[in-house]
Amino acid sequence: MKVVLIVLDSVGIGALPDAHLYNDAGANTLGNIAKSISDFELPNLAKLGLGNINEGINISPEEKPLANYGRAIEKSSGKDTTTGHWEICGNVLDKAFPTFPNGFPIKIIKRFEKEIGRSIIGNVVGSGTDIINRFGEIHVETGFPIVYTSADSVFQIAMHEDIIPIEQQYNICQKARKILSGDLEVGRVIARPFVGNKEAFKRTSNRKDLAVKPPKPTLLNVLKNNGKEVVGIGKISDIFLNSGITQSFKTTDNFDGIERTISMIKQDFEGLIFTNLIDFDMLYGHRRDVEGYARCLKDFDARVPDILKALKDEDVLIITADHGNDPTAKGTDHTREYIPILVYGKTLKQGVNIGTRNSFSDIGKTITDIFKVQDLPNGISFWEYIKNTDLNTNSK
Numbered sequence: 001m002k003v004v005l006i007v008l009d010s011v012g013i014g015a016l017p018d019a020h021l022y023n024d025a026g027a028n029t030l031g032n033i034a035k036s037i038s039d040f041e042l043p044n045l046a047k048l049g050l051g052n053i054n055e056g057i058n059i060s061p062e063e064k065p066l067a068n069y070g071r072a073i074e075k076s077s078g079k080d081t082t083t084g085h086w087e088i089c090g091n092v093l094d095k096a097f098p099t100f101p102n103g104f105p106i107k108i109i110k111r112f113e114k115e116i117g118r119s120i121i122g123n124v125v126g127s128g129t130d131i132i133n134r135f136g137e138i139h140v141e142t143g144f145p146i147v148y149t150s151a152d153s154v155f156q157i158a159m160h161e162d163i164i165p166i167e168q169q170y171n172i173c174q175k176a177r178k179i180l181s182g183d184l185e186v187g188r189v190i191a192r193p194f195v196g197n198k199e200a201f202k203r204t205s206n207r208k209d210l211a212v213k214p215p216k217p218t219l220l221n222v223l224k225n226n227g228k229e230v231v232g233i234g235k236i237s238d239i240f241l242n243s244g245i246t247q248s249f250k251t252t253d254n255f256d257g258i259e260r261t262i263s264m265i266k267q268d269f270e271g272l273i274f275t276n277l278i279d280f281d282m283l284y285g286h287r288r289d290v291e292g293y294a295r296c297l298k299d300f301d302a303r304v305p306d307i308l309k310a311l312k313d314e315d316v317l318i319i320t321a322d323h324g325n326d327p328t329a330k331g332t333d334h335t336r337e338y339i340p341i342l343v344y345g346k347t348l349k350q351g352v353n354i355g356t357r358n359s360f361s362d363i364g365k366t367i368t369d370i371f372k373v374q375d376l377p378n379g380i381s382f383w384e385y386i387k388n389t390d391l392n393t394n395s396k
Helices: 029-036 043-048 081-088 106-116 128-142 166-179 219-225 254-265 279-285 290-310 361-371
Strands: 002-008 068-072 121-125 146-149 154-160 188-195 208-211 229-233 247-249 271-277 316-320 339-344 353-357
Touching (some): 002 081, 002 290, 002 361, 029 290, 043 339, 081 361, 106 166, 121 128, 128 146, 128 188, 166 188, 219 271, 219 361, 229 254, 254 271, 254 290, 279 290, 339 353
Parallel strands (some): 121 146, 154 188, 229 247
Antiparallel strands (some): 068 339, 146 154, 188 208, 316 339
16 A cells, blocks of 8 residues: 655645734635636646635536545644645644744854855845846856845755856755754755856756754654655655655656656555655746746646556545745745645545644644554544545555
């Protein structure tokens, strides 16, 4: 048996009750895209029950959805990738990672410059594409790394691959990661390599995220400790600092991530395939590209039948998200939203409304029930509602 957990990075489905505290009132990534694009349809996700979750998604509901469906509230403070993925896997954070809306403290920047033996430029808030357009030429001329952040808890470093070799870039990021601890412990230090010239700077797929270790054992640790395979696809191993991962595969884009996921479904092992598809967030959400985001969703929807076809009878597919990133919203940052939950299996019940879950961690708790392994400290399982008691679906 395998559980295939696919995170559609940033595909939120409506503002959470506390979204106003994050300046995200009215955010609805999927719903606002659907309203903005006249020919927007996701027929395969709709068949699974995406439109049945709530009316605000602006996708017509199915009379008989193939999957079970619902949504979840983020219990942790924050709206970033690390917090969302950790909560899915059972770690609920009482305190959000620190953010730096005015840039990082000068004493930290000075310490970082001393550690890497060179000055930096930037130390501003902005989106990655704008940052390299603003500072890329100066960086190429001086060799000074570009440091920037966003409304999320990130210390991002943009460097040209022809100016600073990629392994050296990763080493520079490792030094930043060691410095940023205690009250300054950001969720992620991110290498943001780019290439090209001032007419056409372009980020590459050599991005690397350096997260911090989750404070408590996660779903991944529980499964690994119980002899299950835990396959991370995309940036999963970075988000969890490789903790609880047995196999890891980096990807270049969503297509690569989907292909790798299908390939692993066909392999003979028992455990979790955990995939993050980042293009929604990185290429379109942060850039407020509504049409691009819509195309990306359609591209994923077109591959859903291939994923379903690859599943064995006992396998379970869970499609969800980690936060929102409404491309119709102001600014360039994540938005605090509900996440969708679609659960499909050839031997599961169909069309069960699992309702609004009070934590993303209900997903992780359910997966521990599927595998009959040690419970996680957070979450409430919905496995009893969707398993088919007339079939032996809990064993390989």
